[in-house]
Amino acid sequence: MTPLPPEDGHLRAPLDPGDGHLRGGDDPWALLRNATRARVALGRAGDGLPTARELEFRAAHAAARDAVHTALDADLVRAALTAAGVGLEVLEVHSQAPDRTTYLQRPDLGRRLAEGTELPAGSHDLALVLADGLSPRAVHEHAAGTVAALLERLPGWSVAPIVLAHQARVALGDPVGEALGAGIAVVLVGERPGLSSADSLGLYLTSGPRPGRADSERNCISNVRPPHGLGYAQAADTLVALLQASRRLGASGVVLKDEGTALPPA
Amino acid sequence: MRRRTTLGGHTYEFASLSDLLAKATPARSGDVLAGVAAESQAQRVAAQVVLADVPLATFLDEQVVGYDEDDVTRLVLDTHDAAAFAPVASLTVGEFREWLLARAAERDEAAISALARGLTPEMVAAVSKLMRNADLVAVARRTRVVTGLRSTLGLPGRLASRLQPNHPTDDPVGVTASILDGLLHGSGDAVIGINPATDSPAQTVALLELVDAVISRYEIPTQSCVLAHVTTTLRALEQGAPVDLVFQSVAGTQAGNRGFGVTLDLLAEARTAALELGRGTVGRNVTYFETGQGSALSADAHHGVDGPVDQQTLECRAYGVARHFDPLLVNTVVGFIGPEYLYDGKQVIRAGLEDHFCGKLLGLPMGVDVCYTNHTDVDGDDTDTLTLLLGAAGCSFVIAVPGSDDVMLHYQSLSFQDVLTARSVLDLRPAPEFEAWLARMDLLDDAGRVRELAADAPAARALLAAAR
Numbered sequence: 001m002t003p004l005p006p007e008d009g010h011l012r013a014p015l016d017p018g019d020g021h022l023r024g025g026d027d028p029w030a031l032l033r034n035a036t037r038a039r040v041a042l043g044r045a046g047d048g049l050p051t052a053r054e055l056e057f058r059a060a061h062a063a064a065r066d067a068v069h070t071a072l073d074a075d076l077v078r079a080a081l082t083a084a085g086v087g088l089e090v091l092e093v094h095s096q097a098p099d100r101t102t103y104l105q106r107p108d109l110g111r112r113l114a115e116g117t118e119l120p121a122g123s124h125d126l127a128l129v130l131a132d133g134l135s136p137r138a139v140h141e142h143a144a145g146t147v148a149a150l151l152e153r154l155p156g157w158s159v160a161p162i163v164l165a166h167q168a169r170v171a172l173g174d175p176v177g178e179a180l181g182a183g184i185a186v187v188l189v190g191e192r193p194g195l196s197s198a199d200s201l202g203l204y205l206t207s208g209p210r211p212g213r214a215d216s217e218r219n220c221i222s223n224v225r226p227p228h229g230l231g232y233a234q235a236a237d238t239l240v241a242l243l244q245a246s247r248r249l250g251a252s253g254v255v256l257k258d259e260g261t262a263l264p265p266a
Numbered sequence: 267m268r269r270r271t272t273l274g275g276h277t278y279e280f281a282s283l284s285d286l287l288a289k290a291t292p293a294r295s296g297d298v299l300a301g302v303a304a305e306s307q308a309q310r311v312a313a314q315v316v317l318a319d320v321p322l323a324t325f326l327d328e329q330v331v332g333y334d335e336d337d338v339t340r341l342v343l344d345t346h347d348a349a350a351f352a353p354v355a356s357l358t359v360g361e362f363r364e365w366l367l368a369r370a371a372e373r374d375e376a377a378i379s380a381l382a383r384g385l386t387p388e389m390v391a392a393v394s395k396l397m398r399n400a401d402l403v404a405v406a407r408r409t410r411v412v413t414g415l416r417s418t419l420g421l422p423g424r425l426a427s428r429l430q431p432n433h434p435t436d437d438p439v440g441v442t443a444s445i446l447d448g449l450l451h452g453s454g455d456a457v458i459g460i461n462p463a464t465d466s467p468a469q470t471v472a473l474l475e476l477v478d479a480v481i482s483r484y485e486i487p488t489q490s491c492v493l494a495h496v497t498t499t500l501r502a503l504e505q506g507a508p509v510d511l512v513f514q515s516v517a518g519t520q521a522g523n524r525g526f527g528v529t530l531d532l533l534a535e536a537r538t539a540a541l542e543l544g545r546g547t548v549g550r551n552v553t554y555f556e557t558g559q560g561s562a563l564s565a566d567a568h569h570g571v572d573g574p575v576d577q578q579t580l581e582c583r584a585y586g587v588a589r590h591f592d593p594l595l596v597n598t599v600v601g602f603i604g605p606e607y608l609y610d611g612k613q614v615i616r617a618g619l620e621d622h623f624c625g626k627l628l629g630l631p632m633g634v635d636v637c638y639t640n641h642t643d644v645d646g647d648d649t650d651t652l653t654l655l656l657g658a659a660g661c662s663f664v665i666a667v668p669g670s671d672d673v674m675l676h677y678q679s680l681s682f683q684d685v686l687t688a689r690s691v692l693d694l695r696p697a698p699e700f701e702a703w704l705a706r707m708d709l710l711d712d713a714g715r716v717r718e719l720a721a722d723a724p725a726a727r728a729l730l731a732a733a734r
Contacts, residue, residue: 029721031730032447036433036440039669039681040447044718047686049669057646057670061678064640104605104641105295134641193640194676 037196060195067190067198069100072132073140074164080144081162086151088128089161093117093176097167110169112211119179124160126243127182127209131168135190138201142224142232143188146201149236150186154243170204170218177209184246185209186239191222200225203235205242207252217253219246271315278312282572284330286320287388287579289313290395292616296560296577296607300568303576314396318360322351325388330579331570336520337530342386342586351384353377359392366393366627367401370408379410382589382629387518387582390624394578399616399655402623406632406659409623413594413631414549415489415510417455417697419662420631425694426663427685428595428633429454432674436463438476444668445480446729451682452689452709452716455700456595456633456663457511457554459491463674467501470494478508484707484729487547487699489594491554496528496536503539510545511554511594512536517562518583525565530587537591548699551594551631557584558599559617560607577607578620585628595663596625597633600652601644602677611648614638618652622661633663637679646670653684657692664688686716 029041042053049057078090094114097103103110128150130143151159160180165172170187177185184207191200201224206213219242223229246252269286270279280286288302290313297303304310326346333339348355354362369377394402412420419426431444441460448454458477462469470492477490489510492499496514503509514533515526523529533553540552559577561584562568568575581598588596598621601614608614618634625632636652638644653664670681688694695701695714704710708725711717719726 031721032443035443036437036668036673038431038433038440038444038447038667038673039671040443042669042681042683044683044686047683047690047715049681049683053669060671061640061645068641105609106299107606108299192676194673195640195671195678196673197676198640 063198064193064195067135067137067193070136072136072166076140084144084148086147091161092164095167095172103167107169110167111171113175122181124182125157127160127177127180127185129163129165129173129176129187131165131187131189133189134192138190138199141199142201145232146224149232153236153240174209174211174213203239205252207246219252219256269316271312273312278309283328284570284572284575286313286317288576290317291576291578294613295609296563299606300563300574302574317392318396320359322357322362322389325386330388330575331519338520338583338587347383362393363396366405370405373408375408375410378408387586390627391579391582394620394624399619402619403655403659406623406626409626411626411631413551415546415551415594417487417699418548419697425657425689426456426697427453428456428663428665429458430665430667432461432672434674436469447668448682452704453666453682453685454488455697457489457491461493465494465498467498470498470502471507474507487703500536509540511552512540513554515556516584516587518580519562519567521567522562522565525567533591551592553591553593554595555588555593556597556599558603560603582624585625585630589629596630597635599635601638605642610643614644615652622659631662635665635679637677639677653688657688657694
């Protein structure tokens with residue numbers, strides 16, 4: 001894999017008089033490669049890419065494509081939650097998008113609950129929705145760890161049964177949170193896969209969830225994906241700060257940011 | 267006027283001009299999402315049959331988006347050039363298609379190119395809906411739009427590229443590495459253009475100074491751009507930053523532009539400020555716009571006088587905005603916005619060719635970001651196809667990133683190698699000033715191709731010295 005950029009802010013000279021060797025062994029283009037995760041200095045085969053570089057790119061694209069089209073495995077997520085010590089009941093819902101092809105073309109359907117969906121009405125501080133989004137793989141790999149870290153930090157909060165949502169967009173948390181009677185909904189959703197990040201989980205907080213909430217009324221923590229992205233503890237710390245501020249204000253979104261609750265860079 | 271026809275024993279009727287335009291559009295997911303797409307293949311063709319008989323002049327009298335409610339409509343109609351329109355004023359949409367194909371076959375670039383200010387976005391959208399992909403290529407190839415600032419773009423036999431050295435944290439070392447990689451591959455003649463990771467004025471100024479230093483150090487005949495919001499660029503201009511180009515994303519309705527946080531006045535103000543710096547050497551085009559089918563719909567800004575307007579017609583209206591500000595560069599970001607607007611490779615290729623054709627016919631220096639996201643059904647074979655078709659169509663420029671992988675925006679565009687391949691296959695060359703610079707830097711071989719360098723080659727050492 002491409003290494004991280006050097007910490008000192010300077011590119012290494014290709015022929016460093018200090019040791020007389022290129023960084024990166026025999027590869028003369030290590031200078032550029034050491035400076036960025038971008039795919040620089042790939043070399044050429046004629047005007048095209050060398051075979052190995054071409055196949056590396058295809059492998060990354062294939063992983064991202066497969067992440068999009070993997071089905072959410074509810075049993076896998078339930079087992080992971082149990083293994084992480086999360087004892088809450090787990091319910092399942094579907095959006096109005098019947099399949100992946102429809103889901104990708106009709107985001108409006110992914111925001112609405114399937115006809116006839118019933119959820120137990122209650123009165124809770126918080127609802128947690130695990131939504132497949134554009135990367136079910138992110139939910140498989142990171143949802144349980146994130147939920148466990150979050151619940152540890154919320155003693156005294158009443159939390160509704162966890163809802164696993166199939167073919168779901170972020171806004172599906174609005175009807176789910178409303179039906180459960182939750183003051184705040186947090187949707188943990190698989191983010192659109194990038195070439196180097198097929199398993200990124202996003203966390204979206206909405207105060208007073210109900211259909212019709214605008215995106216400006218949500219707060220987002222992106223790129224939960226240890227070890228490369230945000231860790232569970234770090235994400236949970238930030239989310240708890242947002243949850244407490246949201247409960248205090250009775251609101252979320254832009255107003256929270258104005259309170260000085262800084263969000264981490266995406 | 268009654269808009270109906272009978273096809274295969276069925277009578278199809280269309281409620282309005284915008285309904286007719288939408289139903290005549292080749293299939294795409296965004297029009298389904300908006301609820302305006304044809305409900306069957308036969309209905310689509312029926313709409314095309316009816317549209318072919320609509321006089322072009324109808325589009326001057328009958329508006330898709332209202333004159334009183336929308337400043338884009340007012341801009342287009344108030345600046346319409348009747349003299350430029352005269353050669354085609356009596357034609358229907360179907361006859362206009364034939365007129366264009368005939369001029370293209372005669373290689374009469376002057377006749378086609380002279381129409382631009384006489385055409386409205388809706389006229390151009392309409393004729394494009396009757397054209398096949400090869401028609402779009404054939405006419406665009408004979409439409410000439412030449413612009414310049416420190417390089418000249420749009421000349422026949424040339425294909426330029428925007429070098430896009432994005433970095434997730436705007437790290438200057440990382441950005442520099444991508445710039446050098448691109449220059450070593452002969453990219454960057456259209457612009458060295460960075461999408462900043464944040465929209466802060468300080469960051470924008472820092473990036474502008476970084477690219478300006480590279481351009482100055484090697485005396486590269488190109489321009490820089492940091493694609494921040496126009497208000498951020500205005501702040502940078504006030505601070506005396508080296509701004510070559512004012513960038514902004516634009517949409518085809520006033521509401522869409524409000525969604526982008528811009529007005530026509532704001533764009534004019536920024537253009538004037540950039541012009542006053544006088545940074546051009548071969549021309550005075552100082553604006554850069556990006557567009558893309560679906561942007562108005564995604565902002566719920568796609569409504570017209572008779573309901574929702576199809577995304578391709580709205581895209582053409584964005585060109586009606588852009589051309590008012592004499593841009594150096596305009597590109598559609600054709601596969602970026604997602605499968606809910608353009609679902610797969612077929613739709614992306616079609617849209618890329620439509621956007622290029624329509625922009626050029628309206629007088630824009632049209633480029634394309636040939637790109638895709640991972641949740642769209644598109645891959646490198648599709649982008650190859652679109653790139654080569656665009657090269658044949660005389661596209662002004664394409665966008666290139668290291669190894670096709672934009673590590674900041676998380677999508678795939680072309681690689682520098684893809685640009686070399688397109689130039690080689692279609693016998694296209696970089697912008698002339700930039701080509702001369704490549705030769706001065708000893709980056710071209712005897713046949714004029716960008717040579718593959720060893721790192722200890724003098725040309726490589728000279729450029730990589732910027733990294734020290």
